[in-house]
Amino acid sequence: xxxxxxxxGNGGQAISTYASMQGHEVRLxxxxxxxxKRLLELEYFSLKGCIQGIARIKTITADIAEAVRGAELVMVxxxxxxxxxxxxxxxxxxxxxxxxxxNPGRTCGALVFRQALVDSGCTKRYYLxxxxxxxxxxxxxxxxxxxxxxxxxEVLLSAIPASDTAHVLSKVNQLYPCLKPAPDVxxxxxxxxxxxxxxxxxxxxxxxxERKTEFYFYRDMTERIAAFIEELDxxxxxVGHAYGIELLSVxxxxxxxxxxxxxxxxxxxxxxxxxxxDIKSPTSVFVRQLTEDIPTGIxxxxxxxxxxxxxxxLFESITTVASSLLGVDLYAEGRTLKRLGLEGMxxxxxxxxxxx
Numbered sequence: 001x002x003x004x005x006x007x008x009g010n011g012g013q014a015i016s017t018y019a020s021m022q023g024h025e026v027r028l029x030x031x032x033x034x035x036x037k038r039l040l041e042l043e044y045f046s047l048k049g050c051i052q053g054i055a056r057i058k059t060i061t062a063d064i065a066e067a068v069r070g071a072e073l074v075m076v077x078x079x080x081x082x083x084x085x086x087x088x089x090x091x092x093x094x095x096x097x098x099x100x101x102x103n104p105g106r107t108c109g110a111l112v113f114r115q116a117l118v119d120s121g122c123t124k125r126y127y128l129x130x131x132x133x134x135x136x137x138x139x140x141x142x143x144x145x146x147x148x149x150x151x152x153x154e155v156l157l158s159a160i161p162a163s164d165t166a167h168v169l170s171k172v173n174q175l176y177p178c179l180k181p182a183p184d185v186x187x188x189x190x191x192x193x194x195x196x197x198x199x200x201x202x203x204x205x206x207x208x209x210e211r212k213t214e215f216y217f218y219r220d221m222t223e224r225i226a227a228f229i230e231e232l233d234x235x236x237x238x239v240g241h242a243y244g245i246e247l248l249s250v251x252x253x254x255x256x257x258x259x260x261x262x263x264x265x266x267x268x269x270x271x272x273x274x275x276x277x278d279i280k281s282p283t284s285v286f287v288r289q290l291t292e293d294i295p296t297g298i299x300x301x302x303x304x305x306x307x308x309x310x311x312x313x314l315f316e317s318i319t320t321v322a323s324s325l326l327g328v329d330l331y332a333e334g335r336t337l338k339r340l341g342l343e344g345m346x347x348x349x350x351x352x353x354x355x356x
Contacts, residue, residue, distance in 0.1 A: 004029065004067045005026060005075045008029070010146065013140060021053045021054075033062045039143060039144065042144040044144070046145050047148055050151050064090060077134075079288060080292055127164045129165065130158065135155055136148055136152075150276070156180055160354065190247055194293055200225060203290075216280055218271065219278075230249070235310070294322050295330050299331060303335070
């Protein structure tokens with residue numbers, strides 16, 4: 001299969017290398033010309049950790065047309081904040097029947113991506129889907145070497161419209177059988193668990209991070225912070241219920257995604273998850289756990305909740321505190337109902353629009 005991977009970060013290099021190891025023809029694209037030049041100097045890419053092996057990536061390019069043309073599967077692995085710009089970038093080169101998967105979509109990624117393609121004049125018949133999270137927990141150790149810390153046992157995926165999901169899976173399951181069908185993108189969007197975990201851990205450890213005191217992001221979880229995370233998660237679960245979806249709690253999700261995790265409580269499962277064990281704290285508060293997870297995770301969930309007449313006090317608080325900490329208006333950058341193409345719709349109209 002000919003696969004285009006858009007974005008040469010942690011996920012992009014991991015997916016490109018793994019797909020190449022499996023015999024697929026991979027074109028890896030990145031917008032940073034200097035990064036592409038460095039990667040072109042490498043003879044092999046390698047994976048270590050849970051998956052081990054080396055491979056040559058057929059094409060590494062800063063030319064988006066070279067990456068996308070002729071690809072059967074386009075795997076978008078950029079940060080979610082870049083989804084709109086990526087959609088606009090690839091719009092002139094999308095071909096009939098191409099499958100595009102956001103890895104991950106975060107919350108409502110497929111909606112903003114599709115809207116950007118429409119706004120860019122793309123009229124081709126493509127298949128667009130979002131994964132609920134990235135298949136891997138992984139980190140680049142240096143260019144061309146990715147440590148696969150963990151591999152999720154099951155990851156939900158849905159297309160928009162939902163009727164396209166089976167076709168998308170027929171392609172992407174050739175690479176990742178762990179991707180499983182979700183009823184629609186509301187399910188994958190509201191199961192964005194990272195948006196619940198990441199901002200809480202970072203905000204409650206902001207002083208420690210600023211003092212450059214290293215800690216383990218999950219392994220050093222405390223009972224009190226875990227309890228707060230579950231309270232915050234209650235607002236997410238309420239949004240799901242309002243839209244007719246019974247979501248997994250954060251505690252249940254860890255066991256769903258990582259079946260070998262031991263423990264009964266959320267705190268125990270976060271401490272004991274082998275895939276989380278060696279993930280260390282960031283060195284700055286200006287990181288994706290706030291700058292990505294809040295605009296593309298917390299805010300769209302909050303918007304959907306308010307549209308269903310729910311109080312979203314903790315979601316509002318997280319957004320306000322993080323914005324003040326960073327000196328950035330995260331709401332102004334967020335996936336509001338307007339940016340999702342849902343402004344003015346009732347809850348029932350949103351459900352019909354997304355499920356269609």
